[in-house]
Amino acid sequence: MQLHRSNLKRVFFVSLSLVVISLMACNGGDNATPGQMAEKGSGDNNTILGAGSTFIYPLFSKLFSEYHKKTGLQVNYQSIGSGGGILQLTNKTVDFGASDAPLNEEQEQKMGVPALHIPMCAGAVVLSYNLSNMKDTVKLTPEIIANIFLGKIKTWNDPQIAAVNSGTQLPSTPIVVVHRSDGSGTTNIFTTYLSKVNAQWNTKPGKGSSINWPIGLGGKGNEGVAGLVKQTPGAIGYIELAYAIQNKMAFASVQNKAGKFITPSVASTSAAGNIQLPADAKISLTNTDAADGYPISGFSWALIYKEQSYNNRSQEKAGKLLDLLWWNIHEGQEYCEPLNYARLSPEAVTVAENILKSATFNGQPILKK
Structure with missing residues (x-):
């Protein structure tokens, strides 16, 4: 399809500006790359690094801001797309990734060790x-x-x-x-x-x-x-x-x-x-059978390694990451609807709880809830 020259110019400048916006899109205005973020946060038990889904970014911005007010924990999240978040988690430059698609077989093989999918909301x-x-x-x-x-x-x-x-x-x-x-x-x-x-x-x-x-x-x-x-x-x-x-x-x-x-x-x-989730929470909501359901819907997941003892991570930092995600699926759900996301169903919360409880540090469960 041919576009008018004026439209092409407009698209070019919009695209250029959006690249700048994307580079700035992380919590608290930090415009560091994931690699720079990892260097800044690797030895800091009070800083959690995340990257991935732009789909969930408006909700995460609110959740992490509110959690910081309550606990003092700093969460730096880069809205770089699900693929980018999965890559950063694979490279172990972030503490968690975020994706609106479950890991495929190739991505799981590249990680080499089990990763957990914790549903955060539906959108x-x-x-x-x-x-x-x-x-x-x-x-x-x-x-x-x-x-x-x-x-x-x-x-x-x-x-x-x-x-x-x-x-x-x-x-x-x-x-x-x-x-x-x-x-x-x-x-x-x-x-x-x-x-x-x-x-x-x-x-x-x-x-x-x-x-x-x-x-x-x-x-x-x-x-x-x-x-x-x-x-x-x-x-x-x-x-x-x-x-x-x-x-x-x-x-x-x-x-x-x-x-x-x-x-x-x-x-x-x-x-x-509002459907029955499998134990690993990996499911598609598209083309729903629900008579009143919107057919292009999906879950957004936080992705973490099941075994949290890697890259000289401390057990304290692993515990703070899991406490954050636990808060997201409980108290944090109140922020979903005002931002036009669907909160997790009670059944989905139970599945997410069980997944988080399976995370370990040196083989021992981290959460004692």
Whole structure:
């Protein structure tokens, strides 16, 4: 698809500014790299280092700020994408990673030792669009979403979109697809959904945290995609619900498996996440069977090594990390809904508790709760 020269300039400058924002995006304004963070925090038992998911960054910022007020513990978290967080944990330059996709077999093999997945919350991935004169919410079906991101639907007044948006004046504006350019759990959630609902997508390009996109512009992080969509007329991209709401961006209602057009919200995300979890908490919420559930939802996990005695870590630091994560899944849950995340169900909290209790230091359980 050809973009006007003015739009290309705009996209370039937005992308450049978002790189700067991304470099600054860690708790307390610390703009150090993960390697520099590790050097600063390696010998400090009162500093915890984390990196990963941009999906959960707005919630983590609040949680870590509140926890610091209560305990004095400093948590430095870099919003660099799930793939980056997994890499930093693998390299042992952070105390925890954060991901919106569970580790795959290759990632587990690279770590070489067991890692734990502790669910923190559930969130919605929304289809945000830039149609400045549209007053009605656009409705999208699974087929339409797949065809847009496959490049088959090229304008907003395409007959397929018009058919499910009866009475809505759709413009002839060209569609500009925006996707993630970095390894991303948000991408994993979105492409897992597309692979479940569209046979062609499942065959190619498929699902994963990083795929070969058929078309579109790439943005780094949820911040980058949100910025590109907001600045590009006719654009559509997938971002976490909190980013869309905070940036006052329009987003579509999506038809779920029950045939209902569901508006993404805390309630519809909670409905999708109210399921039985396996003991390791690794599960997909996409294309939910829940009649009132939003179909592009997913958990976000904190990732830690099961055995915490490594790299000359102290038992005190390991204990503070687990106390932090325990607080996140209990008292910290009160901050989820105000920031448009779904809190963990009681069953999910129990599963998360059991996972945290399995963490050890020199083979002995760390938590005595």
